[in-house]
Amino acid sequence: xxxxxxxxxxxxxxxxxxxxxxxxxxxxxxxxxxxxxxxxxxxxxxxxxxxxxxxxxxxxxxxxxxxxxxxxxxxxxxxxxxxxxxxxxxxxxxxxxxxxxxxxxxxxxxxxxxxxxxxxxxxxxxxxxxxxxxxxxxxxxxxxxxxxxxxxxxxxxxxxxxxxxxxxxxxxxxxxxxxxxxxxxxxxxxxxxxxxxxxxxxxxxxxxxxxxxxxxxxxxxxxxxxxxxxxxxxxxxxxxxxxxxxxxxxxxxxxxxxxxxxxxxxxxxxxxxxxxxxxxxxxxxxxxxxxxxxxxxxxxxxxxxxxxxxxxxxxxxxxxxxxxxxxxxxxxxxxxxxxxxxxxxxxxxxxxxxxxxxxxxxxxxxxxxxxxxxxxxxxxxxxxxxxxxxxxxxxxxxxxxxxxxxxxxxxxxxxxxxxxxxxxxxxxxxxxxxxxxxxxxxxxxxxxxxxxxxxxxxxxxxxxxxxxx
Amino acid sequence: xxxxxxxxxxxxxxxxxxxxxxxxxxxxxxxxxxxxxxxxxxxxxxxxxxxxxxxxxxxxxxxxxxxxxxxxxxxxxxxxxxxxxxxxxxxxxxxxxxxxxxxxxxxxxxxxxxxxxxxxxxxxxxxxxxxxxxxxxxxxxxxxxxxxxxxxxxxxxxxxxxxxxxxxxxxxxxxxxxxxxxxxxxxxxxxxxxxxxxxxxxxxxxxxxxxxxxxxxxxxxxxxxxxxxxxxxxxxx
Numbered sequence: 246x247x248x249x250x251x252x253x254x255x256x257x258x259x260x261x262x263x264x265x266x267x268x269x270x271x272x273x274x275x276x277x278x279x280x281x282x283x284x285x286x287x288x289x290x291x292x293x294x295x296x297x298x299x300x301x302x303x304x305x306x307x308x309x310x311x312x313x314x315x316x317x318x319x320x321x322x323x324x325x326x327x328x329x330x331x332x333x334x335x336x337x338x339x340x341x342x343x344x345x346x347x348x349x350x351x352x353x354x355x356x357x358x359x360x361x362x363x364x365x366x367x368x369x370x371x372x373x374x375x376x377x378x379x380x381x382x383x384x385x386x387x388x389x390x391x392x393x394x395x396x397x398x399x400x401x402x403x404x405x406x407x408x409x410x411x412x413x414x415x416x417x418x419x420x421x422x423x424x425x426x427x428x429x430x431x432x433x434x435x436x437x438x439x440x441x442x443x444x445x446x447x448x449x450x451x452x453x454x455x456x457x458x459x460x461x462x463x464x465x466x467x468x469x470x471x472x473x474x475x476x477x478x479x480x481x482x483x484x485x486x487x488x489x490x491x492x493x494x495x496x497x498x499x500x501x502x503x504x505x506x507x508x509x510x511x512x513x514x515x516x517x518x519x520x521x522x523x524x525x526x527x528x529x530x531x532x533x534x535x536x537x538x539x540x541x542x543x544x545x546x547x548x549x550x551x552x553x554x555x556x557x558x559x560x561x562x563x564x565x566x567x568x569x570x571x572x573x574x575x576x577x578x579x580x581x582x583x584x585x586x587x588x589x590x591x592x593x594x595x596x597x598x599x600x601x602x603x604x605x606x607x608x609x610x611x612x613x614x615x616x617x618x619x620x621x622x623x624x625x626x627x628x629x630x631x632x633x634x635x636x637x638x639x640x641x642x643x644x645x646x647x648x649x650x651x652x653x654x655x656x657x658x659x660x661x662x663x664x665x666x667x668x669x670x671x672x673x674x675x676x677x678x679x680x681x682x683x684x685x686x687x688x689x690x691x692x693x694x695x696x697x698x699x700x701x702x703x704x705x706x707x708x709x710x711x712x713x714x
Numbered sequence: 715x716x717x718x719x720x721x722x723x724x725x726x727x728x729x730x731x732x733x734x735x736x737x738x739x740x741x742x743x744x745x746x747x748x749x750x751x752x753x754x755x756x757x758x759x760x761x762x763x764x765x766x767x768x769x770x771x772x773x774x775x776x777x778x779x780x781x782x783x784x785x786x787x788x789x790x791x792x793x794x795x796x797x798x799x800x801x802x803x804x805x806x807x808x809x810x811x812x813x814x815x816x817x818x819x820x821x822x823x824x825x826x827x828x829x830x831x832x833x834x835x836x837x838x839x840x841x842x843x844x845x846x847x848x849x850x851x852x853x854x855x856x857x858x859x860x861x862x863x864x865x866x867x868x869x870x871x872x873x874x875x876x877x878x879x880x881x882x883x884x885x886x887x888x889x890x891x892x893x894x895x896x897x898x899x900x901x902x903x904x905x906x907x908x909x910x911x912x913x914x915x916x917x918x919x920x921x922x923x924x925x926x927x928x929x930x931x932x933x934x935x936x937x938x939x940x941x942x943x944x945x946x947x948x949x950x951x
Binding site: 246249250253256257260261397398399401402403404405406407408409712713714 | 756760763765766785786788789791792793795796797798799800801802803804808812813815816817818857860864870
């Protein structure tokens with residue numbers, strides 16, 4: 246009997262116009278989003294390679310280490326192949342950071358900053374489609390699953406037979422869910438084929454693992470709305486009421502809770518503005534620079550050779566002094582900036598964490614955060630990348646200072662040493678491992694599973710007592 | 715056989731829908747129940763089908779208490795509602811196949827379904843049409859075909875002829891008469907006094923949850939049923 250109910254649910258759904266509409270729309274949207282995501286990734290990859298080459302060329306073309314130290318080196322953020330599935334904050338954060346002696350590095354030149362209008366609409370990635378479009382379809386498939394049968398009179402007719410209610414609801418859940426997954430699974434399989442066959446796209450084994458886990462999270466997310474739809478359908482006596490209630494809950498889950506959580510977090514845990522931090526850094530820099538000239542002059546006066554003394558020896562000594570002094574000043578600036586930044590970042594992270602945890606009540610947020618983590622386009626990956634640049638900065642600065650000071654020309658000939666980059670320390674960054682990303686997604690998965698269980702139990706119990714009249 | 719013993723239903727709002735109803739519908743009998751809207755006819759049917767629990771008393775189908783053994787009791791009853799809409803995207807055959815399987819019958823094929831559909835007067839060319847394209851009369855016939863193929867000894871119908879044109883209504887009642895002749899107990903709530911008089915073996919007038927008047931076919935002879943109905947409804951409680 247269960248098999249008959251499941252079969253009937255599937256056949257009834259897939260022969261309905263809403264299924265045909267859903268299937269076509271899903272296929273078009275999913276394939277379009279993956280295709281545009283891939284082409285966008287490839288364009289970013291090209292831009293990234295060009296930017297890295299340009300940076301190297303710029304550094305090599307510098308005539309002296311002084312100009313090189315002033316210019317600094319640029320660290321470009323490599324694009325993530327899975328951003329085609331979940332772009333996360335990828336387009337909102339900067340793509341390049343300048344590492345110089347004086348300033349704290351920060352990622353600038355985001356996609357949104359160059360095309361602000363894009364930020365208004367956001368990215369059309371697969372996560373967006375699942376979060377917005379498919380969740381609405383899940384509601385469309387279930388809002389009248391029970392109450393609709395009551396209105397049509399088929400529920401009475403069904404239950405006038407020897408049909409246990411638990412089997413009926415179970416059959417509806419299984420059949421309905423399979424019907425919902427068909428419009429999703431077929432385009433997803435096609436998308437995976439596109440990912441496999443598209444030239445220039447290379448997914449590692451771990452990437453495939455991430456992708457499959459993201460698909461699993463998509464199914465869980467849709468299950469939340471599917472079971473919610475059944476639950477509401479089993480609690481209402483009119484399908485129009487059921488649809489309105491579900492639409493209201495959808496709006497709260499998908500748009501209100503995430504936005505309100507961010508606002509609430511900013512009120513509960515306020516942080517200073519970026520300008521405030523920058524002005525503090527600038528004030529300290531000015532203070533250091535103000536005293537620097539005098540200190541160097543004093544040293545020079547106190548140690549400059551008298552006529553007849555060893556001029557060459559003095560120059561070497563002065564170079565050493567300048568190098569040490571520069572290192573000390575840079576270290577002081579770095580220490581101050583690091584302290585300010587650490588405090589700011591700690592407070593910012595606390596605020597972000599609060600916002601994330603508050604918004605996790607919504608499955609839409611859980612979906613966003615978990616897929617972002619898996620696609621390596623989330624806040625944590627961004628922070629890790631930024632930390633790696635900040636860790637690289639003192640290493641590079643030390644190298645640049647040493648090069649600059651050891652090549653100061655006291656001869657007055659204007660001849661400068663040729664810039665050689667062979668020993669320049671390179672920035673390196675290791676993306677988060679799959680296992681760590683998976684651990685990060687556990688709270689979101691648990692939350693969705695809990696919601697599914699609660700909604701399913703609610704639907705099940707409600708249906709056992711449902712007034713079929 | 716369908717039977718009620720002191721069957722009572724008082725809703726949460728305190729309204730008594732069925733008040734100590736005692737009734738028997740014997741095999742080979744058509745019992746028609748009349749009454750104004752809210753008289754308790756549909757509540758009685760809902761109690762028979764265990765869609766709502768009784769406040770007091772018992773409803774029995776083939777002697778089985780519908781509350782104690784709801785699933786077993788449903789083996790012995792078919793139900794046809796006022797508005798049979800079924801699954802609109804399914805054809806008549808598909809609807810019949812699904813509900814036949816739900817009734818527990820296995821091994822029936824398309825030919826069996828076609829025979830059932832023919833027996834209720836549906837034309838062959840509509841067997842494979844989606845039931846949402848059917849007229850009300852056709853849907854009611856399809857509902858009856860479902861009841862016929864279940865072949866339960868008892869049939870409960872809730873205002874099955876309301877909204878049917880005179881020809882369809884007559885055809886429908888002829889089908890019911892045929893089922894009665896096969897020994898089924900038929901319980902029908904209806905407002906269609908004119909047609910009910912033609913096929914009913916007994917009629918009952920229900921008011922405020924109570925069966926006020928019971929008449930056999932012989933007692934009805936020569937009586938104006940409409941006038942009786944109006945008189946009964948106008949009587950003081």
